[in-house]
Amino acid sequence: MTSLSPVPVSVASRRRGSRQLAGTGALLRLALRRDRVMVPLWVLLIGGTTASATNTLGQIYDTPAERAGVVTSMAANSSLRSLYGPVFNDSLGALVTWRYVAFMAAFAALMSLLLVVRHTREEEETGRQEMLSAAMVGRRAPLTASLLVALIANTGIALLVVLGLAGEGMGGALALGLGIGGVGMVFATLAAVAAQLTETARLAKGLTAAGLGLAWVLKAAGDAASDDASHPLTWLSPIGWAENLRAFGGERWWVLLLFAGAVAVLTGLAYVLTGRRDIGMSFMPARPGPAEGRIATAAGLAWRLQRGSLLGWGIGFLVAGVMFGGITEGVADLVGDNEQTKAMLARLGGQSGITDSFLAAMISMLGMIAAVYVVQSVLRLNGEETSQRGEPVLAGAVGRVRWAAGHLLIAFGGAALLMLLAGAGLALGYGERAGAILGGCLVLIPAIWLIGSVAVLVYGLLPRAAVLGWVYAGLCLGLGWLGAAFDLPKRALDVSPFEHLPRLPGNAMEWTPFLTLLALSALATAAGLAGLRRRDLQTG
Template sequence: MTALALPGTARTGGSRQLAGTGALLRLALRRDRVMLPAWVLIVGGVVATGSGALKTLYGTAAERAELARSMTANSSLRSLYGPVFSDSVGGLVAWRYGVFGAALAGVMSMLVVIRHTREEEETGRQELLSSAMVGRRAPLTAALLAALVANVAMALVVTAGLAGEGAAGALAFGLSIGACGMLFATTAAIAAQLTESARLARGLTTAVVGLAFVLHAAGDAATDDGSSVLTWLSPVGWTENVRAFASTGTVVGGSGERWWVLLLFVAATAVQGVAAYTLAGRRDVGMSFLPTRPGPAAGRMGTAGALAVRLQRGTLLGWCLGFLVSGAVFGGMTEGAADLVGDNEQAREIFQRLGGQSGLTQAFLAGMVGVLGMVAALYGVASVLRLNGEESAGRAEPILANAVGRVRWAAGHLVVAYGGAALVVLLGSAGLALGYGHRAPELLGAGLVQLPAVWTLTGVTLLLYAVAPRAATAGWAVAGVCLAIGWIGPALDLPQPVMDLSPFTHLPKLPGPPVQWFPVVLLTVVAAALAAASLAALRRRDLAT
């Protein structure tokens, strides 16, 4: 059989290892034509527009200087956001969004690289492509180039959005976020060589990103100038130590951006890239360096539900631990909420729009419960999309060929999705109560009230999968829009019709005033209707279509 040559491939010389890279890159960008712009616009856009919200909140230099002093003195807030290196608008934007922007850029890069390397091998598509004129290192190169395109675009959006606050600071901030994303892209590339499944590769890379965040948090809690050894061990800590906008009103340390810190990103990315390419050249397609543990000779799972739990238990455990720790961190920040707001009436109004009108402490707690609920919706989306992954990989057909109906098969995963979302919200609320020190029953109840909105977004993703599986990943966009509305909507004072697009807007802000049960019941009914309609649609359509 004659091999099919991809356009633009090289057949001779040293370029044979990279033959087909251009075609694979175009294919990757085409497949990610929705996901990548969404990540860039949401993450980069939120960071770039943060200056407007801060100008609204802290309109005078004196107010910004007081905020910077308060935040630098608060160890709980430093552990979350890092220290403040400049009391200018740009410096406060870098403080408020830098750590999270860098971490989210890393998550985006991880998804891109693993999708176009290990996931392609796991589904068998890479073996088909490799039968044509495709070099051994072309898939990895194309994946890293796709991540590079996304990170450069994010850096440009951030730089352009903040250029008015200082060109040098905006460029340093944009480059630090993009460089951090590329470093974690090469981390994902190594994980893709070590493991045999995309799920495990994502888990390992996510653990590295989480460890980097924890190291930064521990280091910044101990020092107020980013000088801790733990901070310097974390790529997220490198992002803050670039000290973007430090040339416009230094609060801690010397003035001026630390451009040389960007060389750390370059060096670490290069070292990890060389390691990934070396590993890729020493294994066969579909193989891995970490051996896969074989299962027992006799099956131990007699139901489709038990199989779903087995497939998703690791992910659920990670989310549970993450929510428990995050809740404890938020709870520890509660006493410092007054320092964050101070006498600023505009900031107080934003907290009240976020968490209700009941006093600053209750508004902060309600706002944090709402944030936990919105993030838990992302777990629901990911868990439901596991159905799509099982179907597209061909693993659903052998199960359904037995005495297992589609509804029964899907129900096992839905129990994990809906029940798991409830569990992570409750653990997040428990962590919030643990960090705050009291009011556990109220906070657990407030967490339960978030579930109808979480389940509604989960149901939207389920309906997309059941009706048009190729569009199922749009569930990420729906959840992302709702998360963005809830996160930046109160600060930007968005019109009420826009805020109403998110189901979380309609929930009562607890703990606080008495519960208004009508929106809670209505959203519960909507979530149940979406689930029922989805299962009915799943029974009618053909699989893998």
Template structure:
């Protein structure tokens, strides 16, 4: 009797995980392109920044000077965090740990939601569960996929910095801290996938938590120069910062990360065991008994308005923060010609303040590319979840249905960039006109990214998710390219590399109009492809 009593839970647990290995292999196969691209871009950027700093600050005196000036500037601490060491590794950790951890978190949330809630939303999970697949196998496979991706990322960061000659202990601490944050938010995404009824909401909820963590870290770092603020410690991204890679490593902070990962994983598994496939703990609120939506455009707005409101509020707040930083740009750079050259490559050569503002509007534009990709790909989500076919069975045509979502995507980008420009002007305390124009001039490049994503969806629906890869490449080129002084031919691969540098520079209408025409042609190609192909069944 005793043997049976002890053996039953084990057999039950084994049944709950049945099929995990098969699902893991399937997930790795499906992500065989996405994960390597993410890892190479994020991991490679750490070693690239180290090489760039080695050229910019080639003496100990220069490194000490820049570490002191950046650590003393509260605006720069809010953006990047405090500097714990003036070594090359310490400057790399200062520059990359916050953004690297945030990118690892985004990679993880995409992986986990894709292999959990998206599978349920499309109905594939119910089909798979009819075979010999345990109740918790899909969640386990998704988390293991995220674990493998983050482990490879940690290995690449560690190996890249160690190969550059940096201490192995600091390299390992930086790699583990970055990957640890990624794995923590993988578990956050797993919880969100149990709470919400759609992949879009799960991604939005997790992304909001990542954004809040970054804001908390920024607010805490602005108030203290050693990462000791309570606000910093409330942020998981702040935990990666407080590992203090290359600055007297605090290995025990990694145990805090591991504990938080374990707690969230337990919560996700508990929730997964208490709901049916396809169901959620926060069901979508039913609409009114009598329909009030008179067009496909109204439906698209109803589906996406929450996302637009959230992005709008975020861009307004980010604009105010970046505008407040602008006043300290001159103090930050001082007499360092190399740092001045980086800002001029990012924002033009019309004066340091204008160059800094141009760089900030460019950063907002790069982030807005993520918005337009997510909004356009809502079409793909509606189709694969089989909600589109009943809608098109009525009087609504394909092109009119797609046009409703495209209007939200393209007009929404105008709205969020306008609010970002307003926020910059308010934070900086200067005239709105030039800054607003600088923000709006980013739109043609944003629209090209959105148009290419729609072309992929319309003509090659199985490759639609590659739109995220396009946005990631554009983000990497715009974010890291100027610091690495990449050739203009490489930077020109991004549509943002062809825009005029405003404010301060001259308005160049030719590239703006050309990019707008390219975006229109891409959208037309996507509409033609959508009109001819069969819908996903």
């Protein structure tokens, strides 16, 4: 009788590890196929914007004296430092880092958390992960594939930054690219942990976004207190780590160890957590509802589903308004006699003086971000439909228009509320001209609503192409942010509804475009609801 020798422990451990990662390659290919549009758009937006910044800032600060003036102004202006961060050098590459590193790192973090939650908790919430796990898919394969997607996207951003800024110095370009990508990976792994802790994708995104907001606040407070990013609060923020890499300002390569350590710890924690729970379960399960229902209407259900998102957006807009209002006084000192900067502010905010132009430009930027909220809120309808949660509601005495109206009321009403909060924050931070600032915020509502109405129209007529609502919103954001910098022709800028509204404060009110955009928004929404009434659910 032949005896069987025991398998060595190390070999058995390797086999268990390989089984837990089985199917990772297939899941990675599937994820990249699903994100074949979204990932390249994010990479081009973040990496391409940063890489092309040398042309923009080179035109604005085209002499050594003007660049040196920026360094001097930022050292003396704590309110502007809280927004942009410190300047470590008067080279063009250092100015690009100063202006873009914090914002692009935040966008990379946002991209990463959306990607990871999309391919982990969202897959479990819809039931697709359970179906995949019935095949040869290891327990940790979905998490690994999602982190690899985030790694590929952040690597693409870093490569674009390096290629675009290599002419200013390869070391600085590499540090800037790795800093932005490093922040993205920190929040990718943080999202991976949140996806294990929570039961819904919405809550996982909310928790990670709250972490991003906290990182920004810590960075802003630290930068306001110190002109060289050395304050302890700055070091508590991953965005502050990207600043402290000091791209184009005497690179500190050892700061990369902070990114590597945070990613390693959070990844290990996510792997431990995913191995200790069942698919679809979480460590923070939802509490059971009351014995008797408290939601009596479709609008009440929509409010219950979207109130957390609106609260988070509202807090963000109020805080952003206070920050922008607080730095308004220092804008004139920063701009000085720089004609290029004055011309750019005029294109963004109108010909009404530096202060009014800056306020109008900030209001316009907040309005474009509010358009992101309204599209997200409108397309929650599509999520409810595709996840089959809308069908039980419609099986009762609830019509499709009434069901959709609850979500649309929160989408459009919430967007108006966000602009009111932004105006209140700006007025509070600036300390004067509250009426003019609130008027400037409210006048943008028709443009925001029209972008949301396009999303309603696409969802109602072509639900499988609902992503086109995001495409149009992204196009409007790109035109608004980059159009003035690249001096695009008016015909191209007119694609965005924001271009047709007056820029307040400082300019005269024009009622014709205001009312026209309101009418177009109403027509597009009505057409979308008519399409929703006539088409089949799920099949489109």
